Amino acid sequence: MVATMPTHARARAEANLGVVTRQQLLDTGTTPSVIAALVRAGELRVLRRGAYCLGETWEAAEPYVERPRMLARAAVATMHRSWVLSHDSAAHELGLSILTPPEPVVHVTRPGYSSAWTRDGVARHYARFQPRQVAQVGGMRCLDVARTVADIGRLRGELHAMVAMDAALEMGVTRAAVEEAMAAMDFYPGIVAARLGVGRARLGAESVAETLARDLLQVLGFDDIDLQFPVRTRSGRIYWADLRVGNHLVEVHGVLKLRPVSDGGLADRPADDVAREMQERASLISARRLGISDLWWKDVRGPGRQLAGLRLLRDIATTCDRYGPTLHPELAEEAERIRAAHPRRRTPGTLGA
Known part of the structure; x- marks a missing residue:
């Protein structure tokens, strides 16, 4: 006979992120032999002595939080x-x-x-x-x-x-x-x-990766770093760049941007479409006489950080040669007007009005 968890025992676990103690299971009438059978069957997972988690809840949970x-x-x-x-x-x-x-x-x-x-x-x-x-x-x-x-x-x-x-x-x-x-x-x-x-610390970093990217820029010697810089393209659409140094923008991307919503990500369309939109956005931003670099998690944390830093130095130097070391007054005034109308963008990665 296959052991099954009593409904009230499962409800008690589900009310606590899937976690339930041995004593709580016993209190609901689940016998020791049934608990052992549930563990063998994978319906319960042992987290520590005297504490369990629903097996399917643990498997579905992401590992970081x-x-x-x-x-x-x-x-x-x-x-x-x-x-x-x-x-x-x-x-x-x-x-x-x-x-x-x-x-x-x-x-x-x-x-x-x-x-x-x-x-x-x-x-x-x-x-x-x-x-x-x-x-x-x-x-x-x-x-x-x-x-x-x-x-x-x-x-x-x-x-x-x-x-x-x-x-x-x-x-x-x-x-x-x-x-x-x-x-x-x-x-x-x-x-x-x-x-x-x-x-x-600064207000405006909307992810851990953005903070790490700002730290990387500071380590490279850049102190005047603007966060959440708005750019209105010729189409009239506003893009919010994560970081700005002079006339150079730095966008920090996470895997969630390419992962479908059904898998816990942010993409509501195929990854190819997301990548194509990123390329189109870069072209529209570049048309405003701005340089742009893309960073991913591997660039801001781990062994890839040093190479990413060298790439950033090259990209920023190229932008400085093309457009000068300081932000063009027209872009600065435009950004000030946009920020006054839209104090903070609503969600990371979205486009403004």
Whole structure:
């Protein structure tokens, strides 16, 4: 006889991102032998001792945010003390974009003097925080956005702090709020790097890749970088470029732009059509006496970053030779008028009026 999960047990799991504990299954009348059979059949997946996830839910979940959220819920559900999610785990619950670390783990924090240890895929932190810094999101208690930015910056350094702070600004969290969260951390490890990264953050980066591209330009020696620069082409259509240096635009692309909506991407038409539109857009922008470079994730993170930097230097130098080192006054005035009429573009990659 094939074991099946009781409807009420499945409903309990589905209400918690597919995660359910052994005790919760027993409480719904699911016997130990049925639980074991469900694991063998793949209907349940063991996340850690005493915690499971619906098999199909785990398989359908993407690996960077959804699966870490499931692992965090499984960890908290099997802990006997009162912990709150923090660092990466809090960021995932809060919807804060971060730079994924090489070896992700679940992060939890409880009040105490600063110390931490990692065991069984869970990093346990003891640190002081105020009750007002605890947020309730999706049924989970986690440290708020400002504290999370500070913690990630201290743990992983300047670039991670910059990425998280960029994302926090997009969410409406102010730099002052993060600086307030860091005010009590003067002697905490990593605080100097965290403050440097928070100080470099800018409003206008709409993805982690855009932040990394801006960092690449800064490393190359470009400081006067404009974000979300609007260009009206001769057809009357407005395109928003991710970054601008002088008369040169930099567009940062992700795989989601080419992946169909049915597969979790943004493309509502074939990839060939998307690529063709990108080429047409580049031609229309170039006609306004602007240069343009395209960057992908492999160009801003990993071994391809150095080659991408050399390519950017060549492209920008060519544009400077053709059109000069500073933005043409006509384009500057036009961009100012467009921004006044359309303060921020509605969604990444879309075209304005």
